[in-house]
Structures are given as structure tokens and as C-alpha cells.
Amino acid sequence: xxSTEDKIxxxxxxxxxxxxxxxxxxxxxxxxxxxxxxxxxxxxxVISDNSYKKYPFLKYPKNLSSEIKDRGDFFISxxxxxxxxxxxxxxxxxxxxxxxxxxxxxxxxxxAISIKFSTSPYDLILVFGAESESQIENFYKKNIDVFSEIxxxxxxxxxYSDFILDLIYKxxxxxxxxxxxxxxxxTFIESKKQNRQKDSRLLKIMSYLLKATADYPPxxxxxxxxxxxxxxxxxxxxxxxISYLKKNQLFSKIPYFEFEKLKxxxxxxxxxxxxTRLLTPSEENLVVLIEPSKENLKSFGILGIxxxxxxxxxDKFSKIFNSSYKKNFILFSVKSDTLKNAESxxxxxxNTNFD
Numbered sequence: 436x437x438s439t440e441d442k443i444x445x446x447x448x449x450x451x452x453x454x455x456x457x458x459x460x461x462x463x464x465x466x467x468x469x470x471x472x473x474x475x476x477x478x479x480x481v482i483s484d485n486s487y488k489k490y491p492f493l494k495y496p497k498n499l500s501s502e503i504k505d506r507g508d509f510f511i512s513x514x515x516x517x518x519x520x521x522x523x524x525x526x527x528x529x530x531x532x533x534x535x536x537x538x539x540x541x542x543x544x545x546x547a548i549s550i551k552f553s554t555s556p557y558d559l560i561l562v563f564g565a566e567s568e569s570q571i572e573n574f575y576k577k578n579i580d581v582f583s584e585i586x587x588x589x590x591x592x593x594x595y596s597d598f599i600l601d602l603i604y605k606x607x608x609x610x611x612x613x614x615x616x617x618x619x620x621x622t623f624i625e626s627k628k629q630n631r632q633k634d635s636r637l638l639k640i641m642s643y644l645l646k647a648t649a650d651y652p653p654x655x656x657x658x659x660x661x662x663x664x665x666x667x668x669x670x671x672x673x674x675x676x677i678s679y680l681k682k683n684q685l686f687s688k689i690p691y692f693e694f695e696k697l698k699x700x701x702x703x704x705x706x707x708x709x710x711t712r713l714l715t716p717s718e719e720n721l722v723v724l725i726e727p728s729k730e731n732l733k734s735f736g737i738l739g740i741x742x743x744x745x746x747x748x749x750d751k752f753s754k755i756f757n758s759s760y761k762k763n764f765i766l767f768s769v770k771s772d773t774l775k776n777a778e779s780x781x782x783x784x785x786n787t788n789f790d
Contacts, residue, residue: 439590440602440605440606442586442588443472443477443559443602444606445558445559446558446559446586447478447558448478449472449478449480449558449559449560449561450480450557450559450560450561451465451468451469451479451480451481451560451561451562452481452482452562452565452571453465453481453482453483453484453563453564454563454565454570454571456484457483457484457564458564458624459620459621460594460595460596460620460624460625461563461595462486462490462493463493463617463618463620463621463624464596464617464618464621465481465595465599466481466487466493466494466496466617467494467603467616467618467621468599468602469496470494470496470611471603471606471608471609471610471614472606473496473497474608474609474611474614475606478498479498480498480500480503480504480557481498481500482500482501482502482503482574483500483501490657492616492620492650492657493616493617494613511548511549512549517547519538519540520536520537520538520539521538521539522536522537523536523537556581557585558586560581560582560585560586560587560588561587561588561590562587562588562590563590563591564590564591565589565591566591567589568582594625595621595625596621596625596637596640597636600618600640610647611647612647612648612649612650614647615645615649616649616650616651616654618640618644618649619645619651620654622637622641622644623641623651623654623655623714624658625637626641626714626715626716627717632716632718632719633682633716633719635677635678638715639674641674642671642674642677645667645670645671645674646671646675651667652664652665652667655713659713662710662713663710664707664711664713665710666699666707668696668697669697669699669704669707669711670711670714672689672697673689674687676688676689677715680722680785681789683719683789684719684722684789685715685716685720685721685722686721686722686723686724686778686781688725688726688778689723689724689725689726690726690774691726691729694726694727704725705740705766708723709740709763709764712742712763717744718745720741720742720745720748721742721743722739722740722742722785723739723740723742724737724738724739724774724777724778724781725737726774732772733772735768736768736770736771737773737777739766739768739769739777739781740764740766740767741764741765741767742764743764744763748789749763751788752765752767752788753765755784755788
């Protein structure tokens, strides 16, 4: 049996169907995948309802419609059960063909005439978010000729962002900003779901998509009204280095050479880190260590910020460093000459003080 990627690579004219009322994480992932197929010079047609219009930040494939609009060879059928045809003739001009039907008795009714594809105009049909024809019943019945004798692949996953990214990788489609923006939307939404909040791979995917210039501020602003991440570079650095120290404890670090390139003051950097928190699961505590210049390193050590939406966690951490918290974050410093040593100290403190 051929794999999905083999079928995609073999065929050039592909129809993608998204069932009605799709979740935004499915919709955005499939749009990203469709754009990746376009980048491979595939002829791609996407069927979707108009729900995508609620998300103006999404990047749309070229051939996007709520119904079949493709060209092909057609078969015209006339039901003559009640109205026998006395004469049939046609006139062909340069730009059109006129077909004349003359019934023996009453005039023909419009519903007696139907038009269908004689052969499906597609090589492959991919249906996302459904397990069988029954889940797209209305569309299937209306376009039965499209599905006739064509390879149909039903793709139904609990989550789509990492599956689609893997598929794009397997078919060797190049990533670009539009694809990355759609996939970032899907990944970001999935990362907020309870059964994915501890999936560190999603954080790595978001990091990769940010580096691929995903236009994520409009995404954040849509789902978090009046909030927007201004500094994409900081988000990249934090996500690039992020890991789990232990359960519910995310950790990242910014080396001095990265800090220097950001050209931000300490206050601006701290504000940007707090904003970047929107990209990580809210149930997780986030620790970010910042390496200052050599001069400041000797005087203050490694700078840090602890961010949490859990008051108990904030209370515990504030006692460790004898520092009060503002809103949901605590500023602290670690007497250390390297990020690595500071990281070891933080790990030890967290292991001792957090269950």
C-alpha cells in the first residue's frame, strides 16, 4: 500500500476537502499544507466553508472555494421518461455550442437535464477531518462523479500541526512565511489544549516556524485581545533554547551575544520576555536566564526572570530569592560566572523546593 506522501508526489492534480465547521487548528494546518503543495507546482483545489473568513491572518491557497469549480470533460444527461425527444440538433460557433431539444409533447423541465464530469478532473482526493464519505455526505452526494474511480485518502487526526509539518518534510516542500504562519496558528492553538500542554515538541515546532518568519503577532492579537508580541527575535531565542527542567518547569536562557544583538535595555528585554510567555502553556512556570556583559556579570551574576500564573509557585520562588513578585513575575539574580553554572543552581533549587 502506498503511503500518503507517495500518492501526493505521484499525482499532480489534487482536491483537498475540509468538512463544514472545521476547528481553526485543522483549517490553518490544511491551508498551510495546500500552500506547500502549490510550492511543489501541484494543481491544488481546496473545498471549505466560509469559516476561514473569521481568521483574516490566515494565508489562503489560490483555488479556494465552497464548491467544485474545476474544468473537465462533461457528460450531459437528459431524462426522457415522460417527454420523448422528437429532434436533437446543435449549433457550434467560435465561442459556444447551442444544443436544441424538441420534445414530442410538453416542454422539457430543467430538472430533467443534468451535467456531470465524464471522468473526475482530479488524480487524488484528500479529505481532512473525516473518516469516511458519511462525514461529508452532502458534498459527496452532490459531487458523486468527482469521487468516481479516484484514489481517496481520509486523514483524521486528533492533532494536525505536527502531522502536517512531518508530511511537508516528507514531500520535500520548501517552507515559506505564508506556510509557517498557517502552521504556527495550528500549533499555537493546539499547545493551549490540556492534553498537549506538556508536549515539548510543540514548543520546538513553534520555534522552527518563528525562524521561518511566521507572521504570528496577528494570531496572538486575535486570540488574546489587546495583546501582541512585538519582538519576534526574543520569542525565537527563548523557544530555541527551551526545555523542561522537571514537571511544570520550563527553562530557557539568553547568552550575552544574543542579548547584545537584541539592542534592548534590560527593562525592554524583561517586558518582551513577559509577552513571549503567551507562546508557552499557561500552566507551566517559565524561568529565563540572561547573561549580561562581563562587567555586569562580575557585579550582579546571571540575571533571571521567573514567570508563573500560579500564586503558590510565585510565593515559593519569592522565598528562595527573598524577592517580591509583580503581577506574575519575579526578577532575581544568580551568583555565577556562566549560564551553565547558573542553570545547575536553579535546577537544584527547583528540585529542592518544588514538588
